[in-house]
Amino acid sequence: MSENKTITMIITRQDHPDESSYEEKFEIPYRENMNVISALMEIRRNPVNADGEPTTPVYWDMGCLEEVCGACSMVINGTPRQSCTALVDQLEQPIRLEPMTTFPVNRDLAVDRSRMFDSLKKVKGWIPIDGTHDLGPGPKMPESKRQWAYELSKCMTCGVCLEACPNVNSKSDFIGPAALSQVRLFNSHPTGEMNKSERLQTIMDAEGLMGCGNAQNCVQACPKGIPLTTSIAALNRDTAVESFKSFFGSDQRV
Amino acid sequence: MAGTRGYVNRRLHSLLGVIPIGIFLIQHLTVNFFATRGPEAFNAAAHFMESLPYRYVLETFIIFLPLLFHAIYGVYIAFTAKSNLSNFGYFRNWMFIFQRITGIITLIFIAWHVWETRIAIGFGWAELNYQLMEGILTEPFFFWFYIVGVISTTFHFSNGLWSFFVSWGITVSPRSQKIMTYASIIIFLAISYVGVRTLIQFAYGI
Ligand code: HEM
Ligand code: SF4
Ligand code: FES
Helix, strand or coil, rough: CCCCEEEEEEEECCCCCCCCCCCEEEEEECCCEEHHHHHHCCCCCCEEEECCCCCCCCCCCCCCCCCCCCCCCEECCCCCEEECCCHHHCCCCCEEEEECCCCCCCECCCECCCCHHHHHHCCCCCCCCCCCCCCCCCCCHHHHHHHHHHHHHHCCCHHHHHEEEEEEEECCCCCCCCHHHHHHHHCCCCCHHHHHHHHHHHHHCCCHHHCCCCCCCCHCCCCCCCCEEEEEEHHHHHHHHHHHHHHHCCCCCC | CCHHHHHHHHHHHHHHHHCHHHHHHHHHHHHHHHHHHHHHHHHHHHHHHHHHHHHHHHHHHHHHHHHHHHHHHHHHHHHHCCCCCCCCCCHHHHHHHHHHHHHCCCCCHHHHHHHHHHHHHHHHCCCCCCHHHHHHCCCCCCCCCCCHHHHHHHHHHHHHHHHHHHCCCCCCCCHHHHHHHHHHHHHHHHHHHHHHHHHHHHHHHH
16 A cells, blocks of 8 residues: 655755755655654665755764654754654655754754753853762752752753744844753752852843743743743742842852 | 843843833823813823923933833844744744734834824923824824724733733743733733723714
8 A cells, every 4th residue: 555655855955064055855665654764764775856866865963763862853844843753644745854943054954053052051051069079968859849850851952942932043142941941950959059049140141041032932842841931930030039139138248 | 232231131121111111001091091081181180290290300210211221122122033923823922923013013103102292292382181182183094093002002011011920030830821811911901991992082072
């Protein structure tokens, strides 16, 4: 039955970071239970476009193949998502594949997400425990808090929430929701909390928390269901208190 | 804008939208609503406002300076967004874009409205009374211009109130944000009624 069935794919390609992009159409044989990656592998096996001309194989990134690394993210039929969990049977044809526009393209569908890792450095998205001697066990975390903090820890830095955000674009330096939510995660940790105010200070600028305009696309788009807008609102509260304390209080200085 | 300055500017922009501009908006619409009780009632209310002590101080610090800051910074914020409604047609994304569009419409409307009322009165080209607004609003073009301007402003304020509650971390949970959405819709309908009802009074005398 599925013998002669084919899948049509229209892929936005780019040979080099500095070159302009172009579209190429592919017809590939259908198999059952394909995902977008296995379709791309089919092109790699037989790099011939829909006009029957030989071409270069389409390039993309991947890692885990189970939606935990985020490397394979791309825009599929207009929606940014992971190509490893995008099932061909559930997609409308022709399947349009584009690289995410938020990030510079390395080649074809592979983008450079360095800015996300730079943002994690900016917000000090870690817990500093290194030292010259053993500090002993840290304070315990209440189970109720651990449960919601675990949800925040699922972030795989995939970039989908930045792609969905109308305030993350070439005209703004907004770091996007992912790194902000990580501030809430590390501030919720009993040891991480010791650097809470330091971490809050890193996002108290126009590129940080203030870049958010409450369009709330991120929370709809996040494949991990991370409550990004709750994190942002919580940080809005924390930074408001933080500014109040640092201006009127004496918590940071004697 | 990097560092603390960008942070303070954004916080100030958000705060000024409600205190004092939003409060002034409610007060302004309320005083104008006296028109529905007839020209004398409107004139009395308007003259009371006009004769407040240290009026220029009040006007400068409660209306002009905050509005100027909010408007200029608002235009900057509005133009740093890039609409993506075609791929993300969610309710909040629509509200986000409407907030920016109504900001621009409101700016044009307020500029014109201040010009032909407060500035004209200041220069002595016009006198503050019922007839001034009647003269403007009996012209069909300006009646509709004012309808659009007033509804744009009430929308911008009501939806702005919703985002103000998020911006200051008052509504954090999704549930509280949802309830605030309903509250902002009710506020929008209520103050739009007050504004539009007043315009109809000036235009049609009913
Ligand atoms: C009657 C006049 C106005 C009132 C009462 C008002 C009120 C508000 C309020 C309450 C907010 C929400 C602040 C927040 O999110 O924390 C807001 C946001 C905003 N206003 Fe206004 N505003 C007025 C005029 C203007 C004008 C003339 C502009 C110019 C374009 C403007 C542009 C904006 C923008 C872009 C935002 C969104 C900020 C954000 O979400 O980050 N507003 N306004
Ligand atoms: S918050 Fe969600 S959408 Fe954003 S980078 Fe993390 S996993 Fe991806
Ligand atoms: S390959 Fe890791 S998320 Fe798809």
